[in-house]
Amino acid sequence: xxxxxxxxxxxxxxxxxxxxxxxxxxxxxxxxxxxxxxxxxxxxxxxxxxxxxxxxxxxxxxxxxxxxxxxxxxxxxxxxxxxxxxxxxxxxxxxxxxxxxxxxxxxxxxxxxxxxxxxxxxxxxxxxxxxxxxxxxxxxxxxxxxxxxxxxxxxxxxxxxxxxxxxxxxxxxxxxxxxxxxxxxxxxxxxxxxxxxxxxxxxxxxxxxxxxxxxxxxxxxxxxxxxxxxxxxxxxxxxxxxxxxxxxxxxxxxxxxxxxxxxxxxxxxxxxxxxxxxxxxxxxxxxxxxxxxxxxxxxxxxxxxxxxxxxxxxxxxxxxxxxxxxxxxxxxxxxxxxxxxxxxxxxxxxxxxxxxxxxxxxxxxxxxxxxxxxxxxxxxxxxxxxxxxxxxxxxxxxxxxxxxxxxxxxxxxxxxxxxxxxxxxxxxxxxxxxxxxxxxxxxxxxxxxxxxxxxxxxxxxxxxxxxxxxxxxxxxxxxxxxxxxxxxxxxxxxxxxxxxxxxxxxxxxxxxxxxxxxxxxxxxxxxxxxxxxxxxxxxxxxxxxxxxxxxxxxxxxxxxxxxxxxxxxxxxxxxxxxxxxxxxxxxxxxxxxxxxxxxxxxxxxxxxxxxxx
Numbered sequence: 001x002x003x004x005x006x007x008x009x010x011x012x013x014x015x016x017x018x019x020x021x022x023x024x025x026x027x028x029x030x031x032x033x034x035x036x037x038x039x040x041x042x043x044x045x046x047x048x049x050x051x052x053x054x055x056x057x058x059x060x061x062x063x064x065x066x067x068x069x070x071x072x073x074x075x076x077x078x079x080x081x082x083x084x085x086x087x088x089x090x091x092x093x094x095x096x097x098x099x100x101x102x103x104x105x106x107x108x109x110x111x112x113x114x115x116x117x118x119x120x121x122x123x124x125x126x127x128x129x130x131x132x133x134x135x136x137x138x139x140x141x142x143x144x145x146x147x148x149x150x151x152x153x154x155x156x157x158x159x160x161x162x163x164x165x166x167x168x169x170x171x172x173x174x175x176x177x178x179x180x181x182x183x184x185x186x187x188x189x190x191x192x193x194x195x196x197x198x199x200x201x202x203x204x205x206x207x208x209x210x211x212x213x214x215x216x217x218x219x220x221x222x223x224x225x226x227x228x229x230x231x232x233x234x235x236x237x238x239x240x241x242x243x244x245x246x247x248x249x250x251x252x253x254x255x256x257x258x259x260x261x262x263x264x265x266x267x268x269x270x271x272x273x274x275x276x277x278x279x280x281x282x283x284x285x286x287x288x289x290x291x292x293x294x295x296x297x298x299x300x301x302x303x304x305x306x307x308x309x310x311x312x313x314x315x316x317x318x319x320x321x322x323x324x325x326x327x328x329x330x331x332x333x334x335x336x337x338x339x340x341x342x343x344x345x346x347x348x349x350x351x352x353x354x355x356x357x358x359x360x361x362x363x364x365x366x367x368x369x370x371x372x373x374x375x376x377x378x379x380x381x382x383x384x385x386x387x388x389x390x391x392x393x394x395x396x397x398x399x400x401x402x403x404x405x406x407x408x409x410x411x412x413x414x415x416x417x418x419x420x421x422x423x424x425x426x427x428x429x430x431x432x433x434x435x436x437x438x439x440x441x442x443x444x445x446x447x448x449x450x451x452x453x454x455x456x457x458x459x460x461x462x463x464x465x466x467x468x469x470x471x472x473x474x475x476x477x478x479x480x481x482x483x484x485x486x487x488x489x490x491x492x493x494x495x496x497x498x499x500x501x502x503x504x505x506x507x508x509x510x511x512x513x514x515x516x517x518x519x520x521x522x523x524x525x526x527x528x529x530x531x532x533x534x535x536x537x538x539x540x541x542x543x544x545x546x547x548x549x550x551x552x553x554x555x556x557x558x559x560x561x562x563x564x565x566x567x568x569x570x571x572x573x574x575x576x577x578x579x580x581x582x583x584x585x586x587x588x589x590x591x592x593x594x595x596x597x598x599x600x601x602x603x604x605x606x607x608x609x610x611x612x613x
Contacts, residue, residue, distance in 0.1 A: 309450055
């Protein structure tokens, strides 16, 4: 079931990393035909796979059928992700929603539409899987209940994104500058994310239990026994709830919530009906162990850890894509749009990064936290025998092999073996606790190193150098792809060289740009600024600077161009005219007015004190 969380997050990454091209890949009618044809083919393919497994139920052993079903479910879910990627990248479906006011104002709504589409793809898989599921496991769930349970269990993983992104959209849509400036800065964006993440982590369980349609466990023997155990453990909670996942037919329990006021203990009907009171106590003790060991809080920090890794590696991924010139040349021969190729490669890299982190790092801690929670039973009881017998009942009822591997839990066989070792020798508990502590310490140290490296790459001198190299390579790549006649590209290259004080290269780039387009106001302006203000006297040329600045001002009279004209007049000794140009620049300026005011004061001082000048 937890695999569904991964599928939803991968789909969200596919959508969020895609930058739609300006033009659609196909005509609207063709796109519509391909869209519905792909869904039909997917439905047929999925149905045939699960029907084949259902027919095997009469001849194959339960273990074989369980393995076949699990593998088919995983394969079909991956195909659903691939189909979703084709819908986004191949059909460019989001481009057909461009220009709709509501989606442009609140982009999260458009994302939500496409996530619902992905839910539809997975619903096809679950609907087709129902018959085989019923034959193998004999749960008696209706098709509707089976599909609805899968959706209900998985969709809450999108809740933090939905609230975080949706509220940010609403804030940016308000007619106030301050919230936009705060969210537009890296510091403000980070603070907003962290505050909101902790807020959702605290009150999220209140929303999720409503979404799952949980209901309070009625007063009686079971509730009294669970309450007594929680009092004994010193566990605070908001309520004890029935968890109707898969019709309540699974033997499972759960706990969610960082703080007692919003913490809920979840139990299924099957757990209370099939397990003995002692076994129910052992399961609740396991959930208490998660709280006492602060696993829920660690999960939150592990999620933040992924964000740190993503922050540190994002620019590196982009650099690798840009520097992979052979890949670009090969792909561009196919005629695919550059935007699609770039975002496609970026999306694949980010998804790979995510899968590696959650499968191997997050999965490692989840497995060991589960084992730690199993051993926590010894904090309340003298023996873990009731928990061991619970595991055996789960195997018998579910039909799963005790050795079936699990990325986020150890297999039931492994968990039973560990508890049997603890029964014989309690020092195994301390050994495992020590292993978890050391692992967390190593993880935190690694995150500090990654965080510092990420800061350097994004903010420090190393990041500045990489950014400059990145943009230089990107511009040169564009020029090499039939961009020799694009004055704008050479102008951008000149700006880049000017920014890193490579004046000779900047002059050469600006001259090439003006040879292509002598009337480019931005190139004329920036070249004039270099000739007027260059710190290297060898490249200063006041007369040419003024000539270029006047040509730029004749084409466009924006504040920054008038400022360059004022500076050029100033260095040529035409102070009164410089004051006049600077006055007009300040009058037109909407932003950065302090700079323009300073320039005007400089020229006025030169006019009023010619001796100092």
